[in-house]
Amino acid sequence: MSAQEEQIKYLTEATKKVKEHAFYMKRAIDANDLDTTLSLAADMLRELKTSLLTPRNYYELYMSVLDSLRHVEDFFASLNAAGTPVVEIYEKVQHCANVVPRLYLLIAVGGVYIKSGEAPAKDILKDLIEMVKCVQYPTRGLFLRNYLSQTSRDKLPDTGSEYEGVGGNVKDAYEFVLQNFSEMNRLWVRLQHMGGDKSTRKKREKERQDLKILVGTNLVRLSQLQGVDTDCYRDVILPEILKNVVECKDTISQGYLMDCVIQVFPDEFHLATLETFLTTCTKLKEKVNIRTILQSMMNRLSLFGEGEGRIPPDLDAFRLFNDCITKILEERSNLDLAEILRLQTSLMQFALKCYPGRLDYVNYCLGMCASVLSATKSESLDETSVAEVEELLSIPLSSLALQVLDLQQYSELLTYLPYENRRQVATILVRSTLFSGGSLDSVEKLEKLFKAITPLIKDDEKESSGAPEKDEADEAALAEFKEEQTLVARLVHMMKSPDTDVQFKILSMTRKHFGQGGVKRIGHTLPPLVFAGLKLAHKVKKRELDAVKVQNKLKALKEKQEKIEQERKERQAKKAADPEYEPPGPLEDIVMPDESAIPKPPATSCRKVFQFLHEIVTAMAVSYPDLSLKLFLQSAVAADNCKFKAIAYEFMSQAFILYEDELTDSKAQLRALVLMVGTLLSCSNFEKDDYDALITKTTQYAAKLLKKPDQCRMVTLCSHLFFVGSAEDANHYHDPKRVLECLQRALKIADGCMASSAHVHLFVEILNHYLYYFELHNPLIADKYLTGLIALINEHIDSMDHGEQRTEVEGMYRNTLRHIARKKEEEETKEKFKSIVV
Amino acid sequence: MSIFGFGASASLNLTLSPPPSGEFKDIGKPNTVSSTKDGPPPLANDSPEVRKVPIYTGTDKVEGTLSLTLPQGKKLDHLGIKVELIGRVEMFYDRGGVHDFTSLVKEVDAPGTIYDSKEYPLSFDFEKPYESYRGLNVRVRYFLRATLSRNYSGNLTAEKEICVQHITNEPEINNSIKMEVGIEDCLHIEFEYERQKYGLTDVIVGKIFFLLVRIKIKHMELAVIRRESAGSGQNIYNESETLIKYEIMDGAPVRGECIPVRLFLKGVPGELTPTYRNVGNRFSLKYYINLVLVDEEDRRYFKQQEVTLWRKVLG
Amino acid sequence: MANFGELVLVIGDLHMPQRAADIPAKFKKMLVPNKMQHVLCTGNLTTRESHDMLRNLAPNVHVVRGDFDDQQNLPEQKTVMIGAFKIGLLHGHQVVPWGSLSALAMKARALDCDILISGHTHESAVTRKDGIWYINPGSVTGAYSPTGGGDVPSFILLAVQGEKVVCYCYKYNEAKDSVEVSKTEFSKGE
Structure with missing residues (x-):
């Protein structure tokens, strides 16, 4: 039979006997027969004498016994109500020759005795607590005392209770509970030493864990006493508890009870006794995990600090915890590095929560770790310690974000971490920075940040590279790398200085750092910098314009002032010559603006910003031609917008060079061309010659595309380049002839696409363009072309194969004709459209 | 009814006035009957029922x-009527023996003829040195015996048992019992009983201090023992009787533990009597409390102490 | 909750992380799963994370390729039927001059749609021309655009009920940290 089965058997048998005795006992109760009841109750209670059951099973048995014992309690109460003095029963139960049943019965009567008021509660409690000493067997003693604790719970002469007064006072109440606590703890500890070899030690420890709540309940009782105030707790209760904790010299007990104290007593009590509590912590056995105790206390106080309460300013909780930790570190030479780091981490966490403004505390904790680490001889830390340092450095990030960089020790500690872990911390730092939403508005701040997140920005010289190789199969690593670089990229948008000069310095410096990141990183990090630069360019431009405006105004003012001065002098001269002279009116008084209030032109010119952008994009052009081309185009539009025609032209030229030199894929070419056309149309300040050169080139590119349909569509698209803006626009560009040429050329190409049956589709598209220019009043796009093209389409469309393509073409064509029909009807276009034959 | 069938005959009857104390004792069957084969001669009035004495x-x-009751119209010749009061020690061990330590005879009527029922008042004023006692081997009895002597037919007798108890004053000197005992390097305890002398309904209160515990104690009990010593010289018969084994501790205490002792003598089954130091040089009765420690291998360690019991009240 | 019919989120030009750090928090709170049935995205998500985010919002997600999208598998343009409406969707950089309604009209005719959704200009707009509705959700991150658009994060929500559409245009006011909504209603065949 397995031990488990044996247990079940024992328990079943014992429970059965308890039930039997209880049955007859209840009969005796019904017959009002005290003697028989007592004798049967004793029989029932004798089952609790067993030593065969594990604590858990003993508890089951205990509960079923207690269930029936309630009837006995009630019986005693009813006898008392009928006139029997309880003291008689109290004596009678003591005639029982067996100690365990005798004491259960004594407690049962004791409860009734206290309630009856025949004797002061305190006297009965004292008697009971004395007599229960007779059970020294740990498990039995613990349960017996638990019954005592339960029975007496509502009968203590606590302040405000009905037993206070003659029955005693809160002192009697807590002394009773404290004594029970002390004895129970001793019994509990003794269980550990109940013999057996090492193999049973673990079993014993488990059994003890199962029983701990019985001991802890006493502390709960103490915490429930109304009469125990802060003073009483500080002066009596806690010292007594801690005395027991220290003196029992038991690892399990010390750990559990310290935690219990933290959990059951109110925050106010802890605040009043923190020093005592912490002093005790330093006296605990070596194997007790003091860190978890301290952590638990710190958490408790943090929650209090975060909630409604506040840690009183005269209580230097941080110092107290720190002193405690220092002492522990001094005295426990066997603490491993990871544990020391964990202790400091907990303290730092506490500081972060309870003293949010005290960065010095955080710095201090970091410093402690740094000094511990520097004292460690070993070159490389063990894995656990590394994890701890990583944790230590990650924790303050969520609340402090960038502020950590103001902590001197932070960066130093980072150096203790291997590249990999530093990268992890860096990732969290960047995330928190992004989350906190603060702006990176100074070069110094950024310098610190970049130093801290170096592993994200560039590869480590010594160790493995952070950027995965392209052919690496590890997709996860690649994804992680991308994610990190995305974070770094997002960081750029946090760089927001209101001063364009500072902003430029920031971007330049960032560019320097990003530039060292290697090919893989710059693809992610430089583009955001380009866009930040473009944004800045617009701002600088505005500042420059504003400055010019102000200078002009100032110049005008000065001229005016000079004139007035002149006039004044003339008038004075006239007055001197002729005293009768009357000036025609008072002279205006010009108030010149305060020089310092006049907006200064930016130190960094807009031109310089574009130069900066040019450098960045050029730097990445070889590795990322496609992307760089797009960035050049974006820059060109921006430069044009800022009226820098030459710069815009330069950017366009660079894009063209990339197109010619680097873009070989026809799809990429097509996409690039579409953007080039769009870009050119968005610029409006090119010199005419430059523009001509650019659009001619573009059209040539279009005509050279690999696939005919692509050629056709691009040439069609290029026609737009020759017809920009309306005639009223100052810088419109109209070359109707070239437009027509483009469209006719497109038609010709389309005509060559018969093989792929794309020609009808293209015809309809081109028809739409004819229509477009017709509506825009391009003088060369005449109604006859439209009529002709429609006829052509009509002719071909019927020969198309039925299918998706035909449906699509028919739809588009139908819409086009419907559009023409609509224009034929509309008042203002009726005249123009009437000649088109559909 | 006469066994000879002559109809109703004369009879003697002893009636006692209520005692000055007003107390009576319930007496059942003598507790010694089953314990001795050649027991005491059956007493005329012994009956299994509870009697009040x-x-x-x-x-x-x-x-x-x-x-003296006579049937109507009869006469009775007799050689005299006497009443004896006897105090007797009865021994059941060995060949036994009866020893009357007190015998007082009173002539209540001279020889003659009696024609009517008649009553004689009785009064005995004498010293009763010992308490009535029913032990294992010994009994102390007091009884009255009336005898009407006749010539031809047998004598008429009547007997009446009385109970004698001595009330003692509270002892003036009543020291505590305090003692350190132990087994070298194994066990060292100190026990203390508050007093040495106890009234029969008192509570024995004490404490056991454990100064050293190296044995695995399973439990501890306190036994109340009565020792009856009868005879003298070579023929001493000691009979010890454990009246109660009262468990006072469960499990093993550790060093420094102090266990309370509280034993209600009232709860001891069987009848307690005072300690009898010497009853007519025939026997003595002593009480002991025995502290017993039982270890896990059921070895017993004990220390016995005599306690003196005394009677506070009759009953 | 009132019955809005089918809710269609129109969103695009996120440009994260190249041009913006994130979608405004106020928007993020509104863009939660299980509210919309469709997402129509004009493109320039640029990253997989953004794509995943959209996919979490609604069961039907349609995305077209923007000029800065690298994913080759995204279509340049597509049409979707929602309610009685055929909706054309494209990024818009392919239509020149950028943002020109006349040019977009050609696209609408080509796609044979009732509503044409395009982005690229980063300026949200709801316009009607020749019986077609042109919707531009702008940039939800307020991403930079060299043409001068952008700066104002915006998106559009369409409530399609059969032949009726209510078009809500959300704009984020950074200075006030508030969201402004304007509303346009139209029916098919108006």
């Missing part, structure tokens, strides 16, 4: 009436 102290007068 008046209780006298050592100096109380025993008063009562002897009634």
